[in-house]
Amino acid sequence: MTPAQAQPLCAADLDGSGDAETPGETAQCSEMTDGSYLCPIQQAACVADAVGAYSCPLGSQYPCATPIGGGTPSCSPHACTSVIGGGIEEEDPVVDDPGAPNDGPVDADGNCLGAIEIFAGRAVRCRPAGLKTTFSNCCKDRGEIVKDGMGSSISSIGTKIAIAKGVWTGMKAAYTAFKAGATASQAASAGANAIIVGIDPTSIAISLAINFMMDFLLSGCDQQDMEVGMLRGSGMCHEVGTYCASTILGVCVQKAKSHCCFNTKLGRIIQEQGRPQLASFNAVGWGTAKKPYCRGFTAEEFQALDFSKMDLSEYYSDIEARVQSDIQIDMKDRIDAYMETVNP
Known part of the structure; x- marks a missing residue:
């Protein structure tokens, strides 16, 4: 049996205070079909072109991925932590x-x-x-x-x-x-x-x-x-x-x-x-x-x-x-x- 792993997290300094200590500035990441995780903070829906290829409206450096539950591929400007330990450094x-x-x-x-x-x-x-x-x-x-x-x-x-x-x-x-x-x-x-x-x-x-x-x-x-x-x-x-x-x-x-x-x-x-x-x-x-x-x-x-x-x-x-x-x-x-x- 594979041991349970902590849910990856992400954080963003949305108010410019230099930290992410207020509600809404930290979140659990969502698992995607390709095995990656997506940060829901400032998440955006990807846009399909004429041939059905998706791109992120936030920038080409952000990959698009499809949620496990299905739906439109999405992207986020914020990275998720490593799965192991949730990625919180104490x-x-x-x-x-x-x-x-x-x-x-x-x-x-x-x-x-x-x-x-x-x-x-x-x-x-x-x-x-x-x-x-x-x-x-x-x-x-x-x-x-x-x-x-x-x-x-x-x-x-x-x-x-x-x-x-x-x-x-x-x-x-x-x-x-x-x-x-x-x-x-x-x-x-x-x-x-x-x-x-x-x-x-x-x-x-x-x-x-x-x-x-x-x-x-x-x-x-x-x-x-x-x-x-x-x-x-x-x-x-x-x-x-x-x-x-x-x-x-x-x-x-x-x-x-x-x-x-x-x-x-x-x-x-x-x-x-x-x-x-x-x-x-x-x-x-x-x-x-x-x-x-x-x-x-x-x-x-x-x-x-x-x-x-x-x-x-x-x-x-x-x-x-x-x-x-x-x-x-x-x-x-x-x-x-x-x-x-x-x-x-």
């Missing part, structure tokens, strides 16, 4: 960096004895509307779902920096359940339950999270799209750039937006405003769209930051219950306590 590898591994030596109390990274991020991507997302915008912000408020005790730091990890765990649980046959509602509930196991339940709007996951699961978005979507909408991601993730015969049919996503909104803000102060980031910045540079600060770099030159108003506005001066004092206490733990 960017390799997908932007997905788990961040710095926690693999250094620790003391008896579990404190890190090796090199540490403060406010480290993870390189990830989401995809705007395109062929691979069934033309759904998987980068669309859906509002703040994860909250990044500061509690009253220093011990809550561990909970706050676990937020992103909890989101990643939840998205994986939801996507795995959905692929295993669960309904979107059941999968979203499984994802929400996985999230609140790892973080303070008051840090996330559960009902919004469930609706968010259901929306994503019913679209063409994947697990990483969901991860980035929730953190991006909650203000925890810095967008690095856009690159082409999938092409057909050299025509881009799916773009991706790369990000550095952090455990907290505060981490993202300090990274954005702290990096310009440090010479060690001058040459590389945030990296490139395909290779985001999301590392955290070393202890020495963090100590060198001048917080008086940072605008933290975006963060202050999220904590309306406390006056700004109290937050500044609390933040200084937290940073001092953290540095004492790192450098006793």
Whole structure:
């Protein structure tokens, strides 16, 4: 038995945008009687001459072929991909960096004895509307779902920096359940339950999270799209750039937006405003769209930051219950306590 082969595809930049990411700019090709395939985009009927020979009105360079089902021979100005694999070329590898591994030596109390990274991020991507997302915008912000408020005790730091990890765990649980046959509602509930196991339940709007996951699961978005979507909408991601993730015969049919996503909104803000102060980031910045540079600060770099030159108003506005001066004092206490733990 001959194995099934993927249907050939074709793509065309009809709107002059430089890609083929909108509906109607990609299509499945039709099989013809001579074994070739014809792209239906801008397809034209061939014209017969006096002796019955057909020619393409679009140009003699385009061959005429008859559909398997019969009818008038047709031609198209656009080529079809190879049958094998459908001809979609994927960017390799997908932007997905788990961040710095926690693999250094620790003391008896579990404190890190090796090199540490403060406010480290993870390189990830989401995809705007395109062929691979069934033309759904998987980068669309859906509002703040994860909250990044500061509690009253220093011990809550561990909970706050676990937020992103909890989101990643939840998205994986939801996507795995959905692929295993669960309904979107059941999968979203499984994802929400996985999230609140790892973080303070008051840090996330559960009902919004469930609706968010259901929306994503019913679209063409994947697990990483969901991860980035929730953190991006909650203000925890810095967008690095856009690159082409999938092409057909050299025509881009799916773009991706790369990000550095952090455990907290505060981490993202300090990274954005702290990096310009440090010479060690001058040459590389945030990296490139395909290779985001999301590392955290070393202890020495963090100590060198001048917080008086940072605008933290975006963060202050999220904590309306406390006056700004109290937050500044609390933040200084937290940073001092953290540095004492790192450098006793």
